[in-house]
Amino acid sequence: MNVQQQPAFKAGDYKSDITPIWCPGCGDFHVLLSATKALAELGTPPEKIAVISGIGCSSRIPAYTNCYGFHGVHGRSLALGAGLKVARPDLTVMVMSGDGDGFSIGGNHFLHACRRNIDMTYIVMDNRVYGMTKGQPSPTTEPDWDSALSPGGTGLSPFHPLVIALASGANFVARSFSGNIKATTQTIVEAVRHPGFSFVEILSPCVTFRPDESSWKTQTHSASVEATDDPARAARRIMTDDGFNVGILYRGKRKPYDIHVEDTFKDPAILGEEFAV
Amino acid sequence: MTTNDNIAPISSAGELLAHAYQMELDAQERYDFLADQMETHNNTGLARLFRELSRIEGLHANDIAEQMKGMDIPEIRPVDFKFPGEESPEALDMGDMHYLMTPRQALQLALRAEQNAFAFFNHILKVTTDEEVKGFAAEFAEEEEEHVELVLRELSKYPESEERQREDLDPPVSPE
Amino acid sequence: MAVLEKVRDRETVAQTAEAAGDSIAFAIVGSGGAGALTAGAILLEAAGKAGWYGLMTRSVGPQIRGGEAAALISLANRPVDCPAEEYDFLVAIDWRNVDRFAKEMPLAENALAIGDPAAGEVPAIIVNTGATLAQTELKELAGAIPGGRENMIAAGIAAGLAGLPIEIVMAVIASKLESKGQGAIDASRRCLEVGMQQARAYGKSYQLRAPSTNGNGRWLITGNExxxxxxxxxxxxxxxxxxxxxxxxxxxxxxxxxxxxxxxxxxxxxxxxxxxxxxxxxxxxxxxxxxxxxxxxxxxxxxxxxxxxxxxxxxxxxxxxxxxxxxxxxxxxxxxxxxxxxxxxxxxxxxxxxxxxxxxxxxxxxxxxxxxxxxxxxxxxxxxxxxxxxxxxxxSPIDNGFIAERKTVKSVSEEGYNRYAFTDDNISPMAVPGLPGGQYTADGLTHSIRGLPSTKGEDHQKQLDKRRDKVEKFDYGEHWAAIEHNVRDKSPPEFNLLTWGSLAGPAREAMRLLSNEGISVKLIAMRLIAPLRKQELLTELGETARTLIVEQTHSGQFHQYLRAKCDLPGEIRHFHRPGPQPIGPKEICDQIRDWKSS
The missing domain is CATH 3.40.50.970 (Thiamin diphosphate (ThDP)-binding fold, Pyr/PP domains)
Incomplete structure (x- = not known):
């Protein structure tokens, strides 16, 4: 019998009363739903959570939650989040952005956030397109995807976020499909609970500029094996999958970065003494 | 349609009512959410339709709440509901939405949701051995069947032959 | 309310002529890790222990290690705000690439240049200054002392010429060399003694007088620290x-x-x-x-x-x-x-x-x-x-009492919270994460008072107004500038010297030099660049007919900024040039003198 303590919070407690501007059918609606469900499951009070984003469709998400939010400049959400977490280790910091924001303009921060391994969760809603600017190819777009900016396609191999995350030192690596609300919820719960830097790529279709992505619903499939703590195994697995393998792929054991601001401070008057001659 | 074959058994009337109640709340919330989306995207006809469906689900939720009074209702965490799919059966899949969708398309989605709800209760009706559970399952299945018929009646007002796919005559814009 | 320290704002500089023995400037140069900078740092700290004021700047070559380095030191019995423009003596451990620094350490008329004959001929750029050349075998003298080093001989020479007592220098060395053991400390003492002995032989002395007041002790600190x-x-x-x-x-x-x-x-x-x-x-x-x-x-x-x-x-x-x-x-x-x-x-x-x-x-x-x-x-x-x-x-500075005090909300009522609300002082109380009910999304998009993205003209206008007004209408007190003048009477000075930032030091020194010539000057050194305190500035410029604007830029950015913002009164002249050569007090004096005689 599944009778348990009633949770202190419901998913609705993490949702704001603002209606998203996302196109109906957008995968980001599912991500919002999964994230709020996950937060309810985690039970952290909304005021103890910060949702940080950059620029793009998915980066509109903070205001749609009932948490503290920061809608920053393009590509720098991880830096905002890192500063916040170091300054306020008591908060749950979730950085949520998109493939253009996170992997293109914010690419360098992605590498170093993985490497730094601060205890925070990075969720990238990957729709393989810049939606807010009307459909340009992003780092994860297929090489032959035709667009006004790159007629006939870019001809470039897509960026592989999971491999990069793993190689750069992320401590938790997962892929999910937005439509799988249950699995995505559970993945976010585990990502937040896992110590260190957790990276979750959520395939989140763009109905407007990538209607072809409606096939993701049937293309995605669960990872047939359990998550590993061996980065080499995880890398082999990710490198050889078809990009639609969803599930938790890697749970690392690295110690999270531990530099942080304390709750209380000593009097800075002690600091002048070194200059006295 | 999602299969109900793998769901864990519902073992008490209280548990079934908790599920039924949650389903109605979820459906109501989803219809409201979709109505909001349609309002944002200026598809006012559909916004009205979804709002009406939300109202109906709300009434149904109130009915179940009445029935729950005085009963022993377990408290279930959201992740522990024994629903067969990703969400509760009666909630429309948001991934199937489109801002230009027609009433007929919307009603077809609503039909699928109601059918899922019916199938859920019908499955419990078939597999349960608990008489009380059976009684409630039969009642809820019947109500969902009525909803299915209601939606079908609505659908008949929008014959496929007369359906005209809407088309966006404007290009997309960049809000940011 | 902040307790404000008087940071020499609005100060009248007495018309006292600079007396010999009030200040001294010298340089120690050397390359290949010879330790010129270390020697300079030791002497500066020792001077502080002796109660003096001072300033050390460094000039270095492009190499990360082993490059040419010069320690340029000014000591005085009053605060030193800018590097000297004339150096009384120079100790060269070697002469390699000294050309690079020569312009930064112009030698005074009667200067003394000390070099090691083993380091080769004295370069023409030094000879041509007319300085008295003295030869001291730094390398040989150091070599004769077990563990001896040339830079410590050089330090001894400089200490001897400046009149720094050996025990004070040794106190600094002892604390620095503690980890290297007594042997190293003893070797340094021997080097210092030898150096000081050499200094006596030059027949010159720049003995600095002790400062009149010793205050509450000196601090040795860089601007960055x-x-x-x-x-x-x-x-x-x-x-x-x-x-x-x-x-x-x-x-x-x-x-x-x-x-x-x-x-x-x-x-x-x-x-x-x-x-x-x-x-x-x-x-x-x-x-x-x-x-x-x-x-x-x-x-x-x-x-x-x-x-x-x-x-x-x-x-x-x-x-x-x-x-x-x-x-x-x-x-x-x-x-x-x-x-x-x-x-x-x-x-x-x-x-x-x-x-x-x-x-x-x-x-x-x-x-x-x-x-x-x-x-x-x-x-x-x-x-x-x-x-x-x-x-x-x-x-030693006292705490000026300015402590960050952010206007925050302590609790949120039922009506909810508007992060960007309008208030009388134009500062919207901020909710700090953790406060229940204070949840909002900070946004760089133009937003409503609640923080939601907005493209409404009214939201844009009002938030822009608020952000302008909170900065413009804030009470900055007297700290927007340091105002000093070199006359005691109330008549307007002949010249305003208007500058900003680090040029306050050279400008103040220029004012002091000009007061010796009976030229009255008011220094307005701006600390608050933006928002420009236009009214306060115009009031300070007052009735004075002539204002010299000084800045270290190629294009005259400060001048253009002031001109764009206010109608400067009277006649304005503008002296500006780029780095790397610092703008010194004498250059500023020349500008004023030229103007006065024109």
Whole structure:
């Protein structure tokens, strides 16, 4: 019998009363739903959570939650989040952005956030397109995807976020499909609970500029094996999958970065003494 | 349609009512959410339709709440509901939405949701051995069947032959 | 209310002629790791122990190790705010590449230049100064002492000429060499003794008189360290760092110091990250800072706009160097004024504060933190290499009492919370994460009072008005500038000397020199660059018919800024040139003298 303590919070407690501007059918609606469900499951009070984003469709998400939010400049959400977490280790910091924001303009921060391994969760809603600017190819777009900016396609191999995350030192690596609300919820719960830097790529279709992505619903499939703590195994697995393998792929054991601001401070008057001659 | 074959058994009337109640709340919330989306995207006809469906689900939720009074209702965490799919059966899949969708398309989605709800209760009706559970399952299945018929009646007002796919005559814009 | 320290603002400089024995300037040069800089640092600290004031700047070659280095030291019995323009003596451990520095250490008429005959001929650039040349076998003398070093012989010579007692120098050496054992300390003493003996043989002496008052002891500090300390005193508890010359020392001081009091420094992957980290930390309720130089500031400008628009306070230190582009990283210039004031796109009012001296770095940084926090905006501290990397002996400073005090909400009522609400003082109370009911989304998009993205004209106008008014209408008190004059009577001075930032030092020295000639001058050294205190400035310029504007930029950025903002009264002349050569007091005096005689 599944009778348990009633949770202190419901998913609705993490949702704001603002209606998203996302196109109906957008995968980001599912991500919002999964994230709020996950937060309810985690039970952290909304005021103890910060949702940080950059620029793009998915980066509109903070205001749609009932948490503290920061809608920053393009590509720098991880830096905002890192500063916040170091300054306020008591908060749950979730950085949520998109493939253009996170992997293109914010690419360098992605590498170093993985490497730094601060205890925070990075969720990238990957729709393989810049939606807010009307459909340009992003780092994860297929090489032959035709667009006004790159007629006939870019001809470039897509960026592989999971491999990069793993190689750069992320401590938790997962892929999910937005439509799988249950699995995505559970993945976010585990990502937040896992110590260190957790990276979750959520395939989140763009109905407007990538209607072809409606096939993701049937293309995605669960990872047939359990998550590993061996980065080499995880890398082999990710490198050889078809990009639609969803599930938790890697749970690392690295110690999270531990530099942080304390709750209380000593009097800075002690600091002048070194200059006295 | 999602299969109900793998769901864990519902073992008490209280548990079934908790599920039924949650389903109605979820459906109501989803219809409201979709109505909001349609309002944002200026598809006012559909916004009205979804709002009406939300109202109906709300009434149904109130009915179940009445029935729950005085009963022993377990408290279930959201992740522990024994629903067969990703969400509760009666909630429309948001991934199937489109801002230009027609009433007929919307009603077809609503039909699928109601059918899922019916199938859920019908499955419990078939597999349960608990008489009380059976009684409630039969009642809820019947109500969902009525909803299915209601939606079908609505659908008949929008014959496929007369359906005209809407088309966006404007290009997309960049809000940011 | 802050307890304000009088930082020599509004001071009348007495018309006292500079007497011999009131100041001394000397240089120690050497290459290949000869230890010229170490010798200079020891002497400077010893001078502080003896109760003197002083300033040491360094000039170095491009090599990371083993390059040519010059320690340029000024000692005086009054505060020293700028490097000397004439050097009384020079001790060269060797002459390699001395051409590079010769212009920075012009020798005085009766100067003494001491070199080692083993280091070859004295270069023409030194011979041509007319200085008295003295030959001392530094290498040989050091070699005769077990563990002896040439730089310590040089230190002994300089100490002897300046009149620094050996026991005081030894006290500094003993504490520095503690880990190297008694042998090293004894060897240094022998070297010092030999050096001092040599000094007596030159037949010259520059014995500095002890200062009249000894105050409460001296501090030895660089401008970069002082900025760090001022920031922490002001309430900074988080710093984000990306190294860049000449600002790195701010961050290197902050890192262990913040840790000692419970704060933290986070090293970033680039300046785009460092400023955003600071903004993130400040969003979390902690006063935050980052430090950089011109190239880094260029990268930070977008996020500066974010801090301003989202009203998250941050402090950015720009230790200016020669620009544009990579420019001259090790030399000073004031040419980041434009980017600091105008860099942001859109209308983005914020604070720009420029420290007036090494000592004032402490005050200005502390004040800047206070201003940023009080107004919930970005404050840029425009320091520069000339004060950032200069090490000065100053009076032990008292805390100026400016402590960050952010207007926050303590509880949220049923009606909810509007992050960007309009208030009488134009400062919207901020909810710090953790406060129930205070949840909002900080946004760089134009927003409503609740913080939701908006494209409405009314929201845009009103939020812009609010952000302008909170900065413009703030009470900055007297600290917007240091005002000094060299006359006691009330008649308007003949000249206004209008400058900003680190040029306050040379300008003050120029005023002192001019007072010896009976030329009355009022110095207006602006600390608050933005927002411009237009009315206060015009009042101070007063009836004086002639105003000389001095700045170290190629294009005259400060002058253009003032001209764009106000109708300057009377006749205006403008003296400006780029780095790397610092603008000195004599150049400024020449400008005034020329004008007076024209």
């Amino acid at each position: 002082a900025v760090g300390l001022g920031a922490v005193r002001g309430g900074v508890r988080f710093a984000a760092a990306y190294p860049i010359t000449p600002a790195t020392e701010v961050l290197e001081w902050l890192s262990p110091s913040l840790r000692k009091i419970g704060g933290a420094l986070l090293q970033a992957e680039d300046e785009l990250a460092s400023i955003n980290m600071a903004i993130g930390a400040s969003f979390g309720g902690r006063a935050s800072i980052t430090a950089t130089s011109g190239p880094g500031l260029s990268l930070m400008v977008e996020a500066l706009g974010l801090a301003i628009a989202s009203e998250v306070p941050i402090v950015v230190v720009d230790v200016m160097r020669g620009g544009p582009s990579t420019g001259i990283p090790t030399k000073s210039e004031q040419s980041d004024l434009n980017i600091a004031v105008y860099g942001c796109h859109g209308d983005a009012p914020h604070i720009v504060v420029a420290p007036l001296s090494v000592r004032d770095c402490l005050f200005s940084a502390q004040w800047a933190v206070y201003l940023a926090e009080a107004m919930q905006t970005a404050a840029i501290i425009l320091s520069d290499q000339s004060i950032g990397q200069a090490r000065a002996l100053i009076d």
